[in-house]
Amino acid sequence: MVNIPKPSLLFDQWKLNPNIVHLNHGSFGGTPRFIIEKQKKYIDKLESEPVDFSVRQWYPLYYENKKALADFVGTSEHNMYLVPNTTIGINYILHNQKESNQQWLTTNHAYGACIHAFHKIGEDRGNEIIKVQIPFPLDSENEILEKLETNLSPKTSLALIDYITSATAIIFPIKKIIDLLHSKGIKVIVDAAHAPGMVDFNLDAFDADYFVANCHKWICSPKGSAxxxxxxxxxxxxxxxxYSFYNDWNADEAAHWSNQFIWEGTKDYSAYLCIKDALSYMPSLVNGGWNEIKKHNRDLAIQGAKLIANKLGVELPVPESMLGSIVNIPLWDDKIPLKFFNYYTEVKNILYDQYKIEVPCVLFPQAPKQYVRVSAQLYNSIEEYEYLGDCLLKIRNSS
Ligand SMILES: Cc1ncc(COP(=O)(O)O)c(C=O)c1O
Structure with missing residues (x-):
């Protein structure tokens, strides 16, 4: 048995296994116990009176959750609808793009599943997919803007851009990118899977064409809310x-467009119904509300990453101004793992199996170049990053 460090005092608010050091909030989030109990109540209601809950109680609850979320992200509830996750949301948007014989543009930092959908649907429509190679490490946001601009052509009609990249953990200058692409008449889909609850933004001010984001990552609502x-x-x-029922229960005309999307047939909608609770519960854990949560998580992630980088004698790969609550630290090279999925490099396996640390190792741009990506959430403590750094040193020294 290894001796793992203590997490923060808030750890018990989460259901996380105390025998593991959880430094990967970024991949699948983590839902506090209080919210999970709320979710169970909705499931109990559904199962105790399926008809009453689905027919009479569900819509006002759905609506109030969507409204609370819309207020949080800065748009009208009538401009959005809930989906289970970003992957499905991106697919939804792509299936709505009808143009052909154009160029669709994305970057090498975009999320794998969404790039795959972009290729499949774009090519089915007869479009050419351009994957702009943005360097990593990088020195400034100008490198992103310049690379994008030099890869545009009169045929570029649509772009899929990540707000906060998954594998490389960079906050892209999304407003500047939207403005640049709009100035050339290009529509922009923003994959903002990590943004709500991690960074400040106002959706209306972005004026993006399409925007998809998860609530189950940094808002900490149950999985299946986006x-x-x-x-x-x-x-x-x-x-x-x-197509489903056209749910115009709400007499307000403004609700008609978004109401076409809300009934996904019979299913468990409880994750959607806990978004409002998560939005109010999370800030109740600190004094300074969401601003404090965002600052706390970012500060801890950067402090933890610097501590590890110092131990390993390496530099963080992007300027601090482009970092949020997930941060990459360069490691030594590793070979392509047998099971090729970012989570299964040899180092990652040793960290989990031997040292009980859950943290992803990322091969980017491709093996053998390897990074470890740390996340920070209210339940983490600085000692956990210290421990990760020490374990990495031991692994490096013994390899
Ligand atoms: C940038 C980005 N897009 C999309 C996703 C997919 O999210 P989901 O699995 O909730 O669909 C992720 C998940 O980590 C992500 O980081």
């Missing part, structure tokens, strides 16, 4: 991918 935003200028042509 949203799609569609700019009002595209709503008329934007249709459901699968």
């Amino acid at each position: 949203f799609v935003y569609v700019n009002p200028k595209h709503q008329k042509e934007y249709k459901p991918v699968f």
Whole structure:
């Protein structure tokens, strides 16, 4: 048995296994016990009176959760609808793009599943996919803007851009990118899977064409809660991918567009119904509300990453101004793992099996170049990063 460090005093608010050091909030989030209990109550209601809950109680609850989320991200609830996750949300948007013989542009930092969907759907429509190679490490956001600009052509019609990249943990200058692409008449889909609850933004001020984000990552609502935003200028042509009831219970005309998307058939909607609770519960854990949570997590992630980088004698790969609550630290090279999925490099396996640390190792741009990506959430303590650094030193010394 190894001696693992203590997490923060807030750890018990989460259901996480205390025998593991949890430094990977970024991949799948983590939901506090209080919210999980709320979710169970909704499931109990559904199962004790399926008809009453689904027919009479569900819609006002759905609506109030969507409204609370819309207020939090800075748009009208009528510009968005809830989806189970970003992957599905991106697919929804892509299926709504009808153009052909154009160029669709994304970057080598975009999330794998979404790039895959972008290729499949774009190529099915007869479009050419351009994957802009943005360097990593990088020195400034200008490198991103310049690389994008030099890869545009008169045929570029659509771009899929990550707000906070997954494997490389960079906050992209998303407003500047949207403005640049709009100035060339290009529509922008923002994959903002990590943004709500990690960084400050105002959705309306972005004026993105489409925007998708998870609530189950940094808002800490239950898994299966996310949203799609569609700019009002595209709503008329934007249709459901699968048609369902047209739910115009709400007499307000403004709700008609988004109400086409809300009923996904019979299923457990409890994750959606806990978004509002998560939005109010999380800030109740600290004095300074969401601003304090975002600052605390970012400060801890950067402090922890620097501590590890110092131990290993390496530099962080991007300027601090481009970092949030997930941060990459360069490691030594590793070979391509047998099971090729970022989570299974040899170092990652030793960290988990031997030292009980859950943290992803990322091969980027490709093996053998390897990084470890740390996350920070309220339940983490600085001692956990110290421990990770010491374990990495031991692994490096013995390899
Ligand atoms: C940038 C980005 N996009 C999309 C996703 C996919 O999110 P989900 O699995 O909730 O669909 C992730 C997950 O980590 C991500 O980091």
